[in-house]
Amino acid sequence: MTLFIDQVTKKYQDFVAVDNLSFTIEKGAIFGLIGQNGAGKTTTFRMILDLQETTEGNITWNGTHINSINRDVLGYLPEERGIFPSMTVEDQLYFFGELRGQQKKKLKKEVDYWIDRFELEDKRKAKAETLSKGNQQKVQLIASFIHKPEFLILDEPFSGLDPVNMDLLKNAILELRDNGTTILFSSHQMDNVEELCDHLCLLKRGVSLFTGSLLDLKKQYGKTKLTIRTEIPKEVLERLEGVKEIHVGKDQYTLTLINESYAQSIFDFVSNGKYIEKFSLDYLSLEEIFKDKVGGTHV
Numbered sequence: 001m002t003l004f005i006d007q008v009t010k011k012y013q014d015f016v017a018v019d020n021l022s023f024t025i026e027k028g029a030i031f032g033l034i035g036q037n038g039a040g041k042t043t044t045f046r047m048i049l050d051l052q053e054t055t056e057g058n059i060t061w062n063g064t065h066i067n068s069i070n071r072d073v074l075g076y077l078p079e080e081r082g083i084f085p086s087m088t089v090e091d092q093l094y095f096f097g098e099l100r101g102q103q104k105k106k107l108k109k110e111v112d113y114w115i116d117r118f119e120l121e122d123k124r125k126a127k128a129e130t131l132s133k134g135n136q137q138k139v140q141l142i143a144s145f146i147h148k149p150e151f152l153i154l155d156e157p158f159s160g161l162d163p164v165n166m167d168l169l170k171n172a173i174l175e176l177r178d179n180g181t182t183i184l185f186s187s188h189q190m191d192n193v194e195e196l197c198d199h200l201c202l203l204k205r206g207v208s209l210f211t212g213s214l215l216d217l218k219k220q221y222g223k224t225k226l227t228i229r230t231e232i233p234k235e236v237l238e239r240l241e242g243v244k245e246i247h248v249g250k251d252q253y254t255l256t257l258i259n260e261s262y263a264q265s266i267f268d269f270v271s272n273g274k275y276i277e278k279f280s281l282d283y284l285s286l287e288e289i290f291k292d293k294v295g296g297t298h299v
Contacts, residue, residue: 005044010055022208030198072100076155223282228266228270
């Protein structure tokens, strides 16, 4: 089961929301679609869901045009949340499952499992309007996949969640993937994208700046992030050859290098043949790369 987006463009009169976009998502993958607000992410989601037509190009699922597939194979968590305030958690999940063609009797196992999995057992009979924002988010998330979709779109799924609930969600996403669900999601929290996704598409004003594996994106920049712990003053370090800039942390420095070839000479200088407590060379984080590519600044 593969999602194939082939040279897709979406225009609203003279405004181009998505411009000649192409990418492929293989079965069981977690794929990230990232970009600033207005980059075209939600428009792309709506075209995949056939809520909007493409102006040009094609979208297919397992070789079938997206407007000809059974809609029940899709699941969607929109950024704009929408659950029924006066309906209980349990009834809400049964309602959305039945809406997607599932029988209530067959839904019971899934409803019970996910209510327990998301620590909502004591809220089972509670109305949605009485829940915290985080618990409402969990209910709507479960509702998006209670019918076991083959393909699931999650638009900003981590919004409003505390760190504990965020971990619950991450583990649920990985479990869904391991059970064969293909997942496409967007998030402004780049650490979550970096943790969950092997492949991604980076959008800016509807245009793909990069589509491919996260590792390939990082390799474009090389290992230029050097973290060291030393008593050598910043003023001395910033004069070393190959150092672009230095960030001073609580007990360490983070140096951005012109390229990784300068790391050896910096190591030799800092260590001077002695033990050095910390010297770590790594790729830039996805957030740093995102700011560089999308923000137009140089990291």
